[in-house]
Amino acid sequence: MKKLKTLMKFAIGIYFIISCSGIVAQDAVKIDPDHYKVEIDNDKVRVLRINYNPGEESQMHVHPEGVAVFLTDHTANMKTGDGKSMEMKGKAGDVLWVDKAKHQPKNTGNNPFEVIQIELKNSNIAGKKSLHLFKLPDGMTEKQLSEFLNEMNKAISDEGYPGAGYHLYKITTDNDEYTYFMEGVWPDTATYDKIHNSEGWKAAAEKGKDMVDKIQAQELYLKAEKIN
Known part of the structure; x- marks a missing residue:
């Protein structure tokens, strides 16, 4: 059984950051359909397939809380809603719990990367x-x-x-x-x-x-x- 890597807690804190600024970001699928495709969407969950080719960048957008499953190795730059920017790197198979996020990713690696993001819709019910x-x-x-x-x-x-x-x-x-x-x-x-x-x-x-x-x-x- 595969175990979560110890870097998960660190990655949760820096990779998916909730912005406190007043910038209005939009839903990823609506603002960037080239990179974000809906696989499942119902009253409980939305599952996205995310693909970036080398050098491609999104626009600032939001995600609710959920789980990210990385299908490939990845090297990226992440701009966050509070104006910060950070470099990130990970391996295929990384699985992270992610809080509500506002960000703008860019693939800075030499290869495409793919992520499955499971967005939860019932966070107002579940503690x-x-x-x-x-x-x-x-x-x-x-x-x-x-x-x-x-x-x-x-x-x-x-x-x-x-x-x-x-x-x-x-x-x-x-x-x-x-x-x-x-x-x-x-x-x-x-x-x-x-x-x-x-x-x-x-x-x-x-x-x-x-x-x-x-x-x-x-x-x-x-x-x-x-x-x-």
């Missing part, structure tokens, strides 16, 4: 998220996993939290390392703990224990908690 990237294990079908998650969500709703639970998305990329993205949405840590200790949740989880164990054996897993 805590669990994030899972994985390939569907051998012998498991998408239908089986979806039905299991529906049972889990019913147990969570029965506990009195219909807004919490799990959402499953398929990722379409040229890189087959991760093919599914699962998001767990929780109001806060106390609720997360209460739900996971409830008899209903435990009973539903036990039914899919073998399925969960197979996913956990090879997934990339990350927890994120809202701090302001």
Whole structure:
């Protein structure tokens, strides 16, 4: 199972910065459709495929919080909404949790780079998220996993939290390392703990224990908690 690199905390702080300036930035897809393509868009999530050829630069734009999956090595310059500029470099396979951002990237390397960015739409509901990237294990079908998650969500709703639970998305990329993205949405840590200790949740989880164990054996897993 691939683990997040220790540089992640540093990269989160400098790579995706929330601007405090008054400059109005626009949605990346609307302002720069040459570099930003929508793969999935629904009421829970938007998934973007981002491509930059060497020397190409975007315009200042914004992204909500989410997850960035780097499919290639990359060398870039990042201008931020507060007028700063920084150099950045990373490897294919880097996966970062990213806060709401205002920036203007430029590919300063000699090769194209590609990123999948998963933008979350329910940040006003969730104070805590669990994030899972994985390939569907051998012998498991998408239908089986979806039905299991529906049972889990019913147990969570029965506990009195219909807004919490799990959402499953398929990722379409040229890189087959991760093919599914699962998001767990929780109001806060106390609720997360209460739900996971409830008899209903435990009973539903036990039914899919073998399925969960197979996913956990090879997934990339990350927890994120809202701090302001």
